[in-house]
Amino acid sequence: MSNAKFNLIVAACENMGIGLKGDLPWRLKSELKYFSRMTTKVKDPSKKNAVIMGRKTYFGVPESKRPLPGRVNIILSTTLSREDLPGDVILCKDLKGAVERIQQPDLRDIIENIWIVGGSGVYKEAMESPNCHRVYFTEIKAKFDCDTFFPDIPKTFKLVEPDHDVPADVQEENGIKYQYRIYEKSR
Numbered sequence: 001m002s003n004a005k006f007n008l009i010v011a012a013c014e015n016m017g018i019g020l021k022g023d024l025p026w027r028l029k030s031e032l033k034y035f036s037r038m039t040t041k042v043k044d045p046s047k048k049n050a051v052i053m054g055r056k057t058y059f060g061v062p063e064s065k066r067p068l069p070g071r072v073n074i075i076l077s078t079t080l081s082r083e084d085l086p087g088d089v090i091l092c093k094d095l096k097g098a099v100e101r102i103q104q105p106d107l108r109d110i111i112e113n114i115w116i117v118g119g120s121g122v123y124k125e126a127m128e129s130p131n132c133h134r135v136y137f138t139e140i141k142a143k144f145d146c147d148t149f150f151p152d153i154p155k156t157f158k159l160v161e162p163d164h165d166v167p168a169d170v171q172e173e174n175g176i177k178y179q180y181r182i183y184e185k186s187r
Contacts, residue, residue, distance in 0.1 A: 004099050006052070006114035008126055009038055010150055011138035011178070017146025019119065022060040025144035028173050034180070038136060039115045040070045041165075047112035048072050052098050052126075055080055057118035058089075072111060074098045076122060095125050124151040134160075134184050141170070141177040157183035 011031055012018050019025065039051055051068055055077040058066060067073035067089050074090045076098060082091055092098040095116075102111050116126040126132050135153060160182050162168045170179045 004102055004114060004131055005133045006099070006116055006126065006129075006131055007134045007136060008116040008123055008132065009035060009136040010118065010123060011035070011140055012150040013140040013142055013144045013146065015143050015146065016150045016152075017144050017148065018150045019060065019148035020144070020146050022056060025146050026140060026142075026174075026176060028140075028176060028178065030171060030173050031138055031178060034138070035117075036068075038166075039068070039117065042112040044112055047110050049113040049115055050074055050098075050102055050107070050111045051115050051117045052076065052095065052122065053117045054119045054122045057122070058085075060119075068117075071115075072107065074101065095122065095129065099131060120148050120151060127151065127154055127157070132185055134182055136166070137181040137183060139179045139181050141179065153183055154185075157185050160184045 010018060017025060039049055042049060048071055050072040052074045055075060058075045061068065067086055072090065074092055075085060076092055076094060078093050080091060085091055090101060092101055101107065102114060116122060127135065135157060162180060162182055166180045166182065170177050
């Protein structure tokens with residue numbers, strides 16, 4: 001795999017759940033805005049970010065919101081064919097292939113950041129990769145019924161102070177408390 005660094009972004013509840021029947025188990029508008037801002041924000045206005053996700057995650061996004069706007073969407077799947085996706089969505093068989101695809105001349109010069117946005121298996125593979133830099137983890141301080149879970153964060157990751165654009169204090173919406181955490185892989 002190339003030397004392209006990437007970050008993960010995820011929201012998980014106390015039992016490490018991240019999904020239920022292909023949807024989010026909670027409704028947190030502010031947290032969705034945070035996800036959108038973090039995965040869209042670039043320093044160079046001529047560039048975009050790439051979001052890499054598995055097939056189930058992609059189809060879990062409401063149809064009106066996919067592909068995720070303002071970002072290069074890369075879907076990992078061994079079962080989908082090119083015709084199953086909109087023309088501007090890139091299909092790759094695996095994470096290694098996606099990172100290699102981003103290194104191709106047509107994308108290399110327009111991609112600023114690479115975000116891994118789910119699901120469970122993609123997160124696990126990404127955290128084990130030497131290319132993984134950080135996990136942007138929204139800790140939802142409640143338990144929800146889930147059927148999809150975030151894998152354990154490897155011990156090679158340490159909690160770091162939030163960036164200036166990430167709120168450090170506990171947030172609350174719809175009676176649900178949550179906090180943004182950033183784990184960085186030790187080098």
